[in-house]
Amino acid sequence: MSLAKGKVLIGKPGLDGHDRGAKFIARCLRDDGFEVLYTGIRRTPEEIVSTAVQEDVDIVGLSVLSGAHMSLFTAVADGLRACGANDILLVGGGIIPDEDAASLKAAGYRAIFTPGTPMEVILNNFRELASESRRARGLA
Amino acid sequence: MRDLEALIDGAKGGNVRAAGRLMTLVEAGGTTAEKLVGLLPERTATQAKVVGVTGLPGAGKSQIIDQLIEFYKSRASRVGVVAVDPSSPIHGGAILGDRIRWMRHANSDSVMIRSIASRGGLGGLAIAVDGVVNVLAACGCEIILVETLGMGQVGCDIAGVGDVVVNVTAPGLGDEIQMMKSGLMDAVDVMVLNKVDLPGYEETLASLRYEMEHRHLPLVETCAVSGLGIGELVEQIDGVLNTSAKACGWAERKAWLVVERTLALLRGHLAERVKSVRLDRSVDELAHDLARRLVGRVEH
Numbered sequence: 001m002s003l004a005k006g007k008v009l010i011g012k013p014g015l016d017g018h019d020r021g022a023k024f025i026a027r028c029l030r031d032d033g034f035e036v037l038y039t040g041i042r043r044t045p046e047e048i049v050s051t052a053v054q055e056d057v058d059i060v061g062l063s064v065l066s067g068a069h070m071s072l073f074t075a076v077a078d079g080l081r082a083c084g085a086n087d088i089l090l091v092g093g094g095i096i097p098d099e100d101a102a103s104l105k106a107a108g109y110r111a112i113f114t115p116g117t118p119m120e121v122i123l124n125n126f127r128e129l130a131s132e133s134r135r136a137r138g139l140a
Numbered sequence: 141m142r143d144l145e146a147l148i149d150g151a152k153g154g155n156v157r158a159a160g161r162l163m164t165l166v167e168a169g170g171t172t173a174e175k176l177v178g179l180l181p182e183r184t185a186t187q188a189k190v191v192g193v194t195g196l197p198g199a200g201k202s203q204i205i206d207q208l209i210e211f212y213k214s215r216a217s218r219v220g221v222v223a224v225d226p227s228s229p230i231h232g233g234a235i236l237g238d239r240i241r242w243m244r245h246a247n248s249d250s251v252m253i254r255s256i257a258s259r260g261g262l263g264g265l266a267i268a269v270d271g272v273v274n275v276l277a278a279c280g281c282e283i284i285l286v287e288t289l290g291m292g293q294v295g296c297d298i299a300g301v302g303d304v305v306v307n308v309t310a311p312g313l314g315d316e317i318q319m320m321k322s323g324l325m326d327a328v329d330v331m332v333l334n335k336v337d338l339p340g341y342e343e344t345l346a347s348l349r350y351e352m353e354h355r356h357l358p359l360v361e362t363c364a365v366s367g368l369g370i371g372e373l374v375e376q377i378d379g380v381l382n383t384s385a386k387a388c389g390w391a392e393r394k395a396w397l398v399v400e401r402t403l404a405l406l407r408g409h410l411a412e413r414v415k416s417v418r419l420d421r422s423v424d425e426l427a428h429d430l431a432r433r434l435v436g437r438v439e440h
Contacts, residue, residue, distance in 0.1 A: 004232040004257060030233040035257045037236045040243060047246040051239070054253055056160035084157050139168050 004035045006058040006130030011039040011048040013076060016066035021093065025061065025122065032123050034130070045072060049079035052088055058133040059126060064094040070103070077108045087136060089129045093117075144172070148179055151279050156252065159279050163254050166271035169408065173271065180274045188220075188277035189381055190284045192302025194264060194324065197290025199308040200334035202241040203364035204373070205285050209245050211374055212283045219251050220281030222272050224265050226289050227257040234258075238287055252276060260407065264288040264295030267404045270397070273301060291324055299327035300397040304380040306373070308332045309348070311340040316347035325351075329380045331359045332373060337366075410434075 010026045012019050019041050026036045037055060039048060052060050060080070064072055073092050080088055092104060093113040101112040111125045134140035144165075150158030165172050183190075191208070193201050205221065212219045223238035234257035245251040254276070258266045265288055276284050288298050298305050307328040319325070331352050333345055345361065352359040358376045362369035410430075417426065 004227065004234065004259070026235065030228070030235050031231060033228070033231040033233045035227070035234045035236060037239060037255060040240045043243065044247075047243060050156070050246050051243075051253075053156050054160050055236075055239075055255060056157075056164045137164075139164070 003033075005033045005127060006134060007035045007037075007055065008059045008061060008126065008130070009037045009039065009048070009052050009055065009057045011043055011051075011060060011062050011076070012041045012064070013043050013045050013048055013062055013072040014064055014066060014068045015042060016064055016068070017041045018065045019063070021065070022063040025063070025093070028119055028123060029126060032127070034126065045075035045079055048076050049083060049085075052080065053083050053085050057088060058130045059089045059091060061091045061093065061126075064092070067095070069094050069096050070100055073104055073109065074107055081108075087133065089133050091125065091129070093122075144175060144179055148176075148278065151275065154279070159252065159275060160254075162275045163256075163272050166275060167256060167259075167266070167268040169268070173268075176271065180271075180278050183270075183274050183277045186277040187280075187282045188273070188284050189282065190273060190286060190301055190303045191377055192286045192288065192298035192305040193308060194288040194291050194295075194298050194305060194328075195308030195332075196292050196310070196313055199290075199310045199313065200362075200364045201287050201290075201308050202238045204306070204308055204332065204334060204362065204370075205238075205287055206241050206244070207364055207367055207370040208285055208374070209242060209251055211370060212285075213245075213248065213250055216282035217250065218279065218281045220273070220276030220279070220284040221251070221253040221287070222269055222276070222284065223253070223255045223287040224258055224261070224269060224289055225255065227259050229260075232259075252279065252281060258289055261289075261297070261404070262295070263297030263400070264291045265297040265301065267401075269297075270301055270401070293321060293323040296324055296327040297400065300400060304329045304377050306330045306332055306377065308334050309344070310335040311338045311344040313344070315343075316350065319347050319351040325355075328357065330373070330376045331357055332362055332369075333359065334362045334364050336361045336363050336368070 008029055010022050012022050026038045029036045062073055077090055090109045091111045092109050096112055096114055104112055110129055113122055131140055147158045147162050151162050166176055193205055195201050209219055225234055225236050227234045236255035239253055239255050254272055256266050261267050273284055286301055305328050333348055360369055360373045360376055
Protein backbone atom coordinates (compact mmCIF):
# COMPACT_ATOMS: atom_id res chain seq x y z
CA MET A 1 0.00 0.00 0.00
CA SER A 2 1.66 3.24 -1.02
CA LEU A 3 0.96 6.52 0.69
CA ALA A 4 -0.90 9.25 -1.15
CA LYS A 5 1.22 12.12 -2.45
CA GLY A 6 -1.22 14.75 -1.21
CA LYS A 7 -4.83 15.87 -1.11
CA VAL A 8 -6.09 18.07 -3.94
CA LEU A 9 -9.37 19.84 -4.69
CA ILE A 10 -10.21 20.34 -8.36
CA GLY A 11 -12.88 23.02 -8.67
CA LYS A 12 -15.03 24.51 -11.38
CA PRO A 13 -16.16 27.96 -10.22
CA GLY A 14 -18.68 30.04 -12.14
CA LEU A 15 -21.13 29.23 -14.91
CA ASP A 16 -18.73 27.48 -17.30
CA GLY A 17 -19.98 23.91 -17.70
CA HIS A 18 -17.03 22.46 -19.61
CA ASP A 19 -15.42 20.03 -17.20
CA ARG A 20 -13.79 17.42 -19.42
CA GLY A 21 -10.42 19.01 -18.75
CA ALA A 22 -10.99 19.24 -14.99
CA LYS A 23 -12.04 15.59 -14.82
CA PHE A 24 -9.07 14.57 -16.98
CA ILE A 25 -6.71 16.32 -14.55
CA ALA A 26 -8.53 14.65 -11.64
CA ARG A 27 -8.06 11.22 -13.20
CA CYS A 28 -4.37 11.83 -13.94
CA LEU A 29 -3.76 13.07 -10.38
CA ARG A 30 -5.57 9.99 -9.03
CA ASP A 31 -3.37 7.71 -11.15
CA ASP A 32 -0.30 9.56 -9.90
CA GLY A 33 -1.25 8.77 -6.29
CA PHE A 34 -3.13 11.87 -5.17
CA GLU A 35 -6.36 11.93 -3.18
CA VAL A 36 -8.62 14.07 -5.34
CA LEU A 37 -11.88 15.86 -4.58
CA TYR A 38 -13.84 17.15 -7.54
CA THR A 39 -16.49 19.79 -6.81
CA GLY A 40 -18.58 19.42 -9.97
CA ILE A 41 -19.54 22.34 -12.21
CA ARG A 42 -21.10 25.74 -11.43
CA ARG A 43 -19.74 26.21 -7.94
CA THR A 44 -19.49 29.55 -6.21
CA PRO A 45 -16.09 30.68 -4.88
CA GLU A 46 -17.60 30.48 -1.37
CA GLU A 47 -18.52 26.80 -1.85
CA ILE A 48 -15.01 26.01 -3.08
CA VAL A 49 -13.40 27.85 -0.16
CA SER A 50 -15.52 26.18 2.51
CA THR A 51 -14.92 22.75 0.93
CA ALA A 52 -11.14 23.32 0.78
CA VAL A 53 -11.02 24.42 4.42
CA GLN A 54 -13.18 21.58 5.80
CA GLU A 55 -11.21 19.05 3.78
CA ASP A 56 -7.88 20.72 4.61
CA VAL A 57 -6.47 20.03 1.15
CA ASP A 58 -2.85 20.77 0.21
CA ILE A 59 -3.68 22.28 -3.18
CA VAL A 60 -6.72 23.86 -4.82
CA GLY A 61 -6.73 23.66 -8.63
CA LEU A 62 -9.37 25.72 -10.46
CA SER A 63 -10.48 25.39 -14.05
CA VAL A 64 -12.31 28.13 -15.96
CA LEU A 65 -12.70 28.22 -19.75
CA SER A 66 -15.29 30.99 -20.02
CA GLY A 67 -13.06 34.03 -19.61
CA ALA A 68 -14.28 34.82 -16.07
CA HIS A 69 -11.04 33.57 -14.50
CA MET A 70 -9.87 36.93 -13.10
CA SER A 71 -12.84 37.58 -10.83
CA LEU A 72 -13.44 33.91 -9.89
CA PHE A 73 -9.80 32.97 -9.21
CA THR A 74 -9.30 36.15 -7.19
CA ALA A 75 -12.45 35.50 -5.15
CA VAL A 76 -11.22 32.01 -4.17
CA ALA A 77 -7.77 33.34 -3.21
CA ASP A 78 -9.36 36.12 -1.11
CA GLY A 79 -11.77 33.66 0.50
CA LEU A 80 -9.01 31.28 1.56
CA ARG A 81 -6.99 34.15 2.97
CA ALA A 82 -10.03 35.35 4.95
CA CYS A 83 -10.29 31.88 6.54
CA GLY A 84 -6.63 31.94 7.55
CA ALA A 85 -5.87 29.27 4.95
CA ASN A 86 -3.04 31.10 3.17
CA ASP A 87 -1.04 27.90 3.23
CA ILE A 88 -3.41 26.04 0.91
CA LEU A 89 -1.58 26.40 -2.39
CA LEU A 90 -3.40 27.58 -5.51
CA VAL A 91 -3.06 26.69 -9.18
CA GLY A 92 -5.33 27.48 -12.12
CA GLY A 93 -6.02 26.37 -15.65
CA GLY A 94 -8.01 27.52 -18.63
CA ILE A 95 -7.91 29.83 -21.62
CA ILE A 96 -5.92 32.49 -19.83
CA PRO A 97 -3.95 35.29 -21.58
CA ASP A 98 -0.34 35.83 -20.48
CA GLU A 99 -1.00 39.18 -18.82
CA ASP A 100 -3.84 37.68 -16.76
CA ALA A 101 -1.60 34.76 -15.78
CA ALA A 102 0.98 37.28 -14.53
CA SER A 103 -1.65 39.11 -12.44
CA LEU A 104 -2.94 35.83 -11.02
CA LYS A 105 0.57 34.79 -10.04
CA ALA A 106 0.96 38.13 -8.27
CA ALA A 107 -2.33 37.35 -6.49
CA GLY A 108 -0.90 34.10 -5.12
CA TYR A 109 -1.43 31.50 -7.88
CA ARG A 110 1.63 29.29 -8.01
CA ALA A 111 1.04 28.06 -11.57
CA ILE A 112 -1.32 28.76 -14.46
CA PHE A 113 -1.77 26.01 -17.05
CA THR A 114 -3.01 26.90 -20.52
CA PRO A 115 -4.17 24.60 -23.36
CA GLY A 116 -1.40 22.36 -24.70
CA THR A 117 0.55 22.08 -21.44
CA PRO A 118 1.96 18.51 -21.27
CA MET A 119 0.43 16.44 -18.46
CA GLU A 120 3.88 15.61 -17.08
CA VAL A 121 4.53 19.33 -16.53
CA ILE A 122 1.21 19.67 -14.69
CA LEU A 123 1.86 16.58 -12.56
CA ASN A 124 5.37 17.74 -11.69
CA ASN A 125 3.96 21.05 -10.48
CA PHE A 126 1.39 19.28 -8.30
CA ARG A 127 4.04 16.90 -6.90
CA GLU A 128 6.38 19.74 -5.96
CA LEU A 129 3.63 21.89 -4.46
CA ALA A 130 2.20 18.97 -2.48
CA SER A 131 5.53 18.10 -0.92
CA GLU A 132 6.18 21.80 -0.18
CA SER A 133 2.78 22.08 1.52
CA ARG A 134 3.20 18.83 3.47
CA ARG A 135 6.70 19.80 4.63
CA ALA A 136 5.49 23.24 5.75
CA ARG A 137 2.75 21.60 7.79
CA GLY A 138 4.94 18.93 9.32
CA LEU A 139 3.11 16.11 7.52
CA ALA A 140 5.93 14.84 5.31
CA MET B 141 1.58 19.81 22.42
CA ARG B 142 0.58 23.42 23.05
CA ASP B 143 -0.14 23.77 19.31
CA LEU B 144 -2.46 20.78 19.49
CA GLU B 145 -4.30 22.20 22.49
CA ALA B 146 -4.73 25.51 20.64
CA LEU B 147 -6.13 23.65 17.62
CA ILE B 148 -8.56 21.72 19.83
CA ASP B 149 -9.73 24.91 21.56
CA GLY B 150 -10.17 26.56 18.17
CA ALA B 151 -12.13 23.61 16.80
CA LYS B 152 -14.37 23.50 19.89
CA GLY B 153 -14.99 27.22 19.47
CA GLY B 154 -16.25 26.68 15.91
CA ASN B 155 -13.07 27.42 13.93
CA VAL B 156 -13.47 25.19 10.87
CA ARG B 157 -9.86 25.68 9.80
CA ALA B 158 -8.68 24.30 13.15
CA ALA B 159 -11.10 21.37 12.92
CA GLY B 160 -9.93 20.56 9.39
CA ARG B 161 -6.31 20.59 10.51
CA LEU B 162 -7.00 18.32 13.47
CA MET B 163 -8.67 15.79 11.18
CA THR B 164 -5.62 15.84 8.90
CA LEU B 165 -3.37 15.11 11.88
CA VAL B 166 -5.62 12.23 12.95
CA GLU B 167 -5.50 10.83 9.41
CA ALA B 168 -1.71 11.15 9.25
CA GLY B 169 -1.37 8.80 12.24
CA GLY B 170 1.89 8.41 14.14
CA THR B 171 2.83 10.06 17.41
CA THR B 172 0.80 13.25 16.85
CA ALA B 173 -2.37 11.23 16.26
CA GLU B 174 -1.53 9.25 19.39
CA LYS B 175 -1.22 12.45 21.45
CA LEU B 176 -4.56 13.66 20.09
CA VAL B 177 -6.30 10.53 21.38
CA GLY B 178 -5.47 11.63 24.91
CA LEU B 179 -6.41 15.27 24.33
CA LEU B 180 -9.78 14.81 22.63
CA PRO B 181 -12.83 13.86 24.71
CA GLU B 182 -13.99 10.28 24.26
CA ARG B 183 -17.02 10.28 22.00
CA THR B 184 -19.29 8.74 24.65
CA ALA B 185 -18.61 11.86 26.75
CA THR B 186 -20.17 14.08 24.05
CA GLN B 187 -23.70 14.51 22.72
CA ALA B 188 -22.82 12.93 19.40
CA LYS B 189 -24.84 10.09 17.87
CA VAL B 190 -23.28 8.31 14.93
CA VAL B 191 -25.41 7.05 12.06
CA GLY B 192 -23.53 4.66 9.77
CA VAL B 193 -24.70 4.28 6.19
CA THR B 194 -23.43 1.30 4.22
CA GLY B 195 -24.47 -0.60 1.09
CA LEU B 196 -23.43 -1.53 -2.42
CA PRO B 197 -21.74 0.97 -4.75
CA GLY B 198 -24.41 2.97 -6.53
CA ALA B 199 -27.25 1.95 -4.18
CA GLY B 200 -27.73 5.60 -3.23
CA LYS B 201 -25.86 6.00 0.08
CA SER B 202 -24.71 9.54 -0.70
CA GLN B 203 -28.16 10.64 -1.86
CA ILE B 204 -29.74 9.20 1.30
CA ILE B 205 -27.17 11.06 3.37
CA ASP B 206 -27.92 14.28 1.46
CA GLN B 207 -31.55 13.99 2.57
CA LEU B 208 -30.56 13.07 6.14
CA ILE B 209 -28.26 16.13 6.35
CA GLU B 210 -31.17 18.33 5.26
CA PHE B 211 -33.41 16.77 7.92
CA TYR B 212 -30.92 16.76 10.80
CA LYS B 213 -29.97 20.40 10.15
CA SER B 214 -33.36 21.31 11.58
CA ARG B 215 -32.85 19.19 14.68
CA ALA B 216 -29.15 19.36 15.57
CA SER B 217 -27.12 22.51 16.13
CA ARG B 218 -24.38 20.95 14.05
CA VAL B 219 -24.25 17.96 11.69
CA GLY B 220 -21.02 16.16 10.86
CA VAL B 221 -20.40 13.87 7.90
CA VAL B 222 -17.50 11.51 7.23
CA ALA B 223 -17.34 9.88 3.80
CA VAL B 224 -14.86 7.16 2.92
CA ASP B 225 -13.88 6.32 -0.65
CA PRO B 226 -11.33 3.69 -1.77
CA SER B 227 -7.58 4.24 -2.10
CA SER B 228 -5.77 2.46 -4.90
CA PRO B 229 -3.73 -0.44 -3.49
CA ILE B 230 -1.21 0.18 -6.29
CA HIS B 231 -0.50 3.92 -6.27
CA GLY B 232 -2.43 5.22 -3.25
CA GLY B 233 -4.54 7.62 -5.29
CA ALA B 234 -8.25 8.13 -4.69
CA ILE B 235 -11.25 10.00 -6.02
CA LEU B 236 -13.20 11.37 -3.07
CA GLY B 237 -16.51 11.54 -4.89
CA ASP B 238 -19.24 11.45 -2.22
CA ARG B 239 -19.16 15.09 -1.35
CA ILE B 240 -20.27 16.20 -4.83
CA ARG B 241 -23.79 15.04 -3.84
CA TRP B 242 -23.80 17.37 -0.86
CA MET B 243 -22.71 20.65 -2.41
CA ARG B 244 -26.04 22.28 -1.50
CA HIS B 245 -24.83 22.14 2.11
CA ALA B 246 -21.38 23.56 1.35
CA ASN B 247 -22.15 27.04 2.64
CA SER B 248 -24.06 25.89 5.71
CA ASP B 249 -22.26 26.81 8.94
CA SER B 250 -24.04 23.99 10.73
CA VAL B 251 -22.70 21.23 8.47
CA MET B 252 -19.12 19.98 8.55
CA ILE B 253 -18.09 17.39 5.97
CA ARG B 254 -14.87 15.42 5.68
CA SER B 255 -13.94 13.03 2.88
CA ILE B 256 -11.24 10.49 3.58
CA ALA B 257 -9.55 7.81 1.52
CA SER B 258 -9.56 4.25 2.88
CA ARG B 259 -5.72 4.09 2.93
CA GLY B 260 -5.58 0.34 3.33
CA GLY B 261 -8.65 0.02 5.58
CA LEU B 262 -10.16 -3.34 4.78
CA GLY B 263 -13.49 -3.38 6.58
CA GLY B 264 -15.34 -0.62 4.75
CA LEU B 265 -13.77 2.33 6.58
CA ALA B 266 -10.35 3.95 6.98
CA ILE B 267 -8.31 3.40 10.14
CA ALA B 268 -8.73 7.09 10.99
CA VAL B 269 -12.54 7.21 10.85
CA ASP B 270 -13.05 6.80 14.59
CA GLY B 271 -10.59 9.61 15.30
CA VAL B 272 -12.18 11.90 12.70
CA VAL B 273 -15.59 11.20 14.28
CA ASN B 274 -14.12 12.16 17.67
CA VAL B 275 -12.94 15.50 16.27
CA LEU B 276 -16.40 16.22 14.83
CA ALA B 277 -17.99 15.24 18.14
CA ALA B 278 -15.64 17.58 20.01
CA CYS B 279 -16.70 20.35 17.59
CA GLY B 280 -20.27 19.98 18.81
CA CYS B 281 -21.72 17.85 16.03
CA GLU B 282 -24.76 16.18 17.58
CA ILE B 283 -25.40 13.90 14.65
CA ILE B 284 -22.51 12.41 12.67
CA LEU B 285 -23.28 10.54 9.46
CA VAL B 286 -20.61 8.09 8.32
CA GLU B 287 -20.65 6.71 4.77
CA THR B 288 -18.66 3.53 4.18
CA LEU B 289 -17.03 2.36 0.99
CA GLY B 290 -19.42 0.53 -1.30
CA MET B 291 -19.94 -2.72 0.63
CA GLY B 292 -21.91 -5.89 0.05
CA GLN B 293 -21.24 -9.05 2.00
CA VAL B 294 -18.19 -8.33 4.14
CA GLY B 295 -16.75 -5.30 5.89
CA CYS B 296 -18.50 -4.69 9.21
CA ASP B 297 -16.26 -1.90 10.59
CA ILE B 298 -19.23 0.43 10.55
CA ALA B 299 -20.95 -1.66 13.23
CA GLY B 300 -18.18 -0.66 15.63
CA VAL B 301 -18.39 3.06 14.87
CA GLY B 302 -22.11 3.61 14.27
CA ASP B 303 -24.70 3.85 17.06
CA VAL B 304 -27.06 2.71 14.33
CA VAL B 305 -26.23 1.08 10.98
CA VAL B 306 -28.35 1.67 7.89
CA ASN B 307 -27.84 -0.62 4.88
CA VAL B 308 -28.97 0.72 1.51
CA THR B 309 -29.79 -1.47 -1.46
CA ALA B 310 -31.60 -0.93 -4.76
CA PRO B 311 -33.74 -3.03 -7.13
CA GLY B 312 -32.03 -5.69 -9.18
CA LEU B 313 -28.94 -6.17 -7.01
CA GLY B 314 -29.78 -9.63 -5.71
CA ASP B 315 -32.48 -12.24 -5.23
CA GLU B 316 -33.76 -13.94 -2.08
CA ILE B 317 -30.66 -16.11 -1.75
CA GLN B 318 -28.40 -13.04 -1.70
CA MET B 319 -30.54 -11.52 1.07
CA MET B 320 -30.24 -14.74 3.11
CA LYS B 321 -26.45 -14.61 3.30
CA SER B 322 -24.58 -13.85 6.51
CA GLY B 323 -21.97 -11.15 6.92
CA LEU B 324 -22.66 -7.44 6.67
CA MET B 325 -26.41 -8.03 7.03
CA ASP B 326 -25.86 -9.25 10.62
CA ALA B 327 -24.48 -5.84 11.60
CA VAL B 328 -27.45 -3.90 10.21
CA ASP B 329 -30.15 -2.14 12.24
CA VAL B 330 -32.27 -0.58 9.50
CA MET B 331 -32.60 -1.81 5.91
CA VAL B 332 -33.42 0.62 3.10
CA LEU B 333 -34.68 -0.26 -0.37
CA ASN B 334 -33.83 2.86 -2.38
CA LYS B 335 -34.72 3.79 -5.97
CA VAL B 336 -38.26 2.42 -5.63
CA ASP B 337 -39.06 4.10 -8.94
CA LEU B 338 -36.86 1.63 -10.84
CA PRO B 339 -38.12 -1.49 -12.67
CA GLY B 340 -37.80 -4.72 -10.72
CA TYR B 341 -38.69 -2.98 -7.48
CA GLU B 342 -41.58 -5.31 -6.54
CA GLU B 343 -39.49 -8.48 -6.79
CA THR B 344 -36.63 -7.05 -4.75
CA LEU B 345 -39.10 -5.76 -2.17
CA ALA B 346 -40.77 -9.16 -1.83
CA SER B 347 -37.54 -11.06 -1.16
CA LEU B 348 -36.17 -8.33 1.10
CA ARG B 349 -39.40 -8.08 3.11
CA TYR B 350 -39.39 -11.81 3.85
CA GLU B 351 -35.76 -11.72 5.04
CA MET B 352 -36.27 -8.60 7.19
CA GLU B 353 -39.34 -10.11 8.86
CA HIS B 354 -37.27 -13.15 9.71
CA ARG B 355 -34.51 -10.96 11.15
CA HIS B 356 -36.99 -8.64 12.92
CA LEU B 357 -35.42 -5.66 11.18
CA PRO B 358 -37.26 -2.58 9.89
CA LEU B 359 -37.39 -2.11 6.13
CA VAL B 360 -37.89 1.38 4.68
CA GLU B 361 -38.68 2.11 1.03
CA THR B 362 -37.15 5.34 -0.27
CA CYS B 363 -36.56 7.36 -3.36
CA ALA B 364 -33.66 9.48 -2.13
CA VAL B 365 -33.69 11.85 -5.09
CA SER B 366 -37.29 12.95 -4.40
CA GLY B 367 -37.09 12.56 -0.61
CA LEU B 368 -39.79 9.86 -0.51
CA GLY B 369 -39.54 7.73 2.65
CA ILE B 370 -36.88 9.84 4.39
CA GLY B 371 -39.29 10.77 7.24
CA GLU B 372 -39.89 7.10 7.94
CA LEU B 373 -36.17 6.35 7.76
CA VAL B 374 -35.49 9.01 10.40
CA GLU B 375 -38.19 7.48 12.63
CA GLN B 376 -36.60 4.05 12.35
CA ILE B 377 -33.13 5.47 13.09
CA ASP B 378 -34.58 7.23 16.14
CA GLY B 379 -36.16 3.96 17.19
CA VAL B 380 -32.75 2.29 17.37
CA LEU B 381 -31.00 5.30 18.96
CA ASN B 382 -33.69 5.72 21.65
CA THR B 383 -34.17 2.11 22.67
CA SER B 384 -30.57 0.95 22.20
CA ALA B 385 -32.11 -1.92 20.23
CA LYS B 386 -28.86 -2.18 18.37
CA ALA B 387 -27.61 -5.34 16.75
CA CYS B 388 -24.80 -5.41 19.32
CA GLY B 389 -24.31 -3.44 22.56
CA TRP B 390 -21.54 -0.93 23.32
CA ALA B 391 -19.50 -3.27 25.55
CA GLU B 392 -19.42 -5.88 22.81
CA ARG B 393 -18.60 -3.27 20.19
CA LYS B 394 -15.89 -1.74 22.31
CA ALA B 395 -14.07 -5.06 22.80
CA TRP B 396 -14.28 -5.71 19.09
CA LEU B 397 -13.14 -2.20 18.25
CA VAL B 398 -10.10 -2.56 20.48
CA VAL B 399 -9.07 -5.73 18.66
CA GLU B 400 -9.66 -4.21 15.23
CA ARG B 401 -7.85 -0.97 16.06
CA THR B 402 -4.89 -2.83 17.53
CA LEU B 403 -4.62 -4.99 14.42
CA ALA B 404 -4.88 -1.92 12.19
CA LEU B 405 -2.06 -0.21 14.10
CA LEU B 406 0.00 -3.39 13.98
CA ARG B 407 -0.33 -3.53 10.20
CA GLY B 408 1.68 -0.32 9.89
CA HIS B 409 4.41 -1.55 12.25
CA LEU B 410 4.55 -4.93 10.54
CA ALA B 411 4.78 -3.40 7.09
CA GLU B 412 7.85 -1.48 8.29
CA ARG B 413 9.40 -4.56 9.87
CA VAL B 414 8.83 -6.79 6.84
CA LYS B 415 10.95 -4.41 4.78
CA SER B 416 14.02 -5.69 6.62
CA VAL B 417 13.06 -9.38 6.39
CA ARG B 418 14.86 -11.49 3.79
CA LEU B 419 12.19 -12.86 1.48
CA ASP B 420 14.06 -16.17 1.01
CA ARG B 421 11.31 -18.63 1.95
CA SER B 422 7.67 -19.15 1.00
CA VAL B 423 5.06 -16.57 2.01
CA ASP B 424 3.46 -18.99 4.48
CA GLU B 425 6.79 -19.92 6.10
CA LEU B 426 7.78 -16.29 6.52
CA ALA B 427 4.35 -15.32 7.89
CA HIS B 428 4.19 -18.17 10.40
CA ASP B 429 7.73 -17.44 11.56
CA LEU B 430 7.08 -13.72 11.94
CA ALA B 431 3.79 -14.28 13.79
CA ARG B 432 5.39 -16.83 16.14
CA ARG B 433 8.26 -14.48 16.98
CA LEU B 434 5.93 -11.51 17.57
CA VAL B 435 3.58 -13.48 19.82
CA GLY B 436 6.58 -14.93 21.64
CA ARG B 437 7.86 -11.44 22.35
CA VAL B 438 4.45 -10.33 23.65
CA GLU B 439 4.07 -13.33 25.95
CA HIS B 440 7.48 -13.09 27.60
